[in-house]
Amino acid sequence: MKQESAAQNTPPASPSPSLHLQDDSDPQALWIFGYGSLVWRPDFAYSDSRVGFVRGYSRRFWQGDTFHRGSDKMPGRVVTLLEDHEGCTWGVAYQVRGEQVNEALKYLNVREAVLGGYDTKEVTFYPQDSPDQPLKALAYVATPQNPGYLGPAPEKAIATQILACRGFSGHNLEYLLRLADFMQLCGPQAQDEHLAAIVDAVGTMLPCFCPTEQALALV
Numbered sequence: 001m002k003q004e005s006a007a008q009n010t011p012p013a014s015p016s017p018s019l020h021l022q023d024d025s026d027p028q029a030l031w032i033f034g035y036g037s038l039v040w041r042p043d044f045a046y047s048d049s050r051v052g053f054v055r056g057y058s059r060r061f062w063q064g065d066t067f068h069r070g071s072d073k074m075p076g077r078v079v080t081l082l083e084d085h086e087g088c089t090w091g092v093a094y095q096v097r098g099e100q101v102n103e104a105l106k107y108l109n110v111r112e113a114v115l116g117g118y119d120t121k122e123v124t125f126y127p128q129d130s131p132d133q134p135l136k137a138l139a140y141v142a143t144p145q146n147p148g149y150l151g152p153a154p155e156k157a158i159a160t161q162i163l164a165c166r167g168f169s170g171h172n173l174e175y176l177l178r179l180a181d182f183m184q185l186c187g188p189q190a191q192d193e194h195l196a197a198i199v200d201a202v203g204t205m206l207p208c209f210c211p212t213e214q215a216l217a218l219v
């Protein structure tokens with residue numbers, strides 16, 4: 001999906017991201033952008049949510065995961081954001097307010113940073129229903145410097161890895177298919193060729209891995 005070059009806000013790391021990301025309309029509010037498991041399992045209290053996208057980033061299954069969707073011996077693959085001037089990544093932004101802000105940040109620090117190797121980054125989020133009114137949001141991004149980063153691989157190899165891995169939050173295939181389901185719901189304007197190629201590769205390999213009824217039991 002071609003996008004005009006996005007002005008990318010890359011703020012310095014901030015120990016209190018909410019100071020940089022306050023919602024002008026509600027200083028107590030903070031928006032958190034989810035583009036992977038946060039899309040279907042935020043698991044923190046929030047006051048509002050919007051489907052939409054961020055420009056200047058592409059989603060990639062380039063982060064290893066040895067806890068939620070994999071193990072030390074067989075790391076799974078989960079998503080991160082890659083800076084890409086022509087990129088556009090769809091997801092969900094959640095608004096947290098008042099007490100919810102610290103609760104969400106404490107929870108996500110453990111889930112994303114401590115257990116997942118993600119770091120926080122300020123992004124500009126465009127709500128699907130009002131792209132002319134973008135919002136500042138906090139995103140959790142796994143950079144190449146984090147120890148769990150796996151980097152690029154052919155989509156077929158990524159599919160093979162996903163089919164073989166599971167962790168404390170479930171099978172890696174569930175992670176892939178729930179994200180693919182979300183993208184279907186976003187409509188035809190939401191494209192993710194990387195995700196679609198991995199889903200296609202899984203579809204061609206799944207019958208070789210196990211009969212359909214066993215495959216359905218995986219997720």
Ligand SMILES: N[C@@H](CCC(=O)N[C@@H](CS)C(=O)NCC(=O)O)C(=O)O
Nearest residue numbers: 034035036037038065068116140169
């Ligand atoms: N930060 C991305 C990716 C988050 C993600 O998938 N993180 C993993 C940590 S490795 C996770 O929370 N997994 C929980 C699960 O797989 O259910 C997002 O905003 O959704």
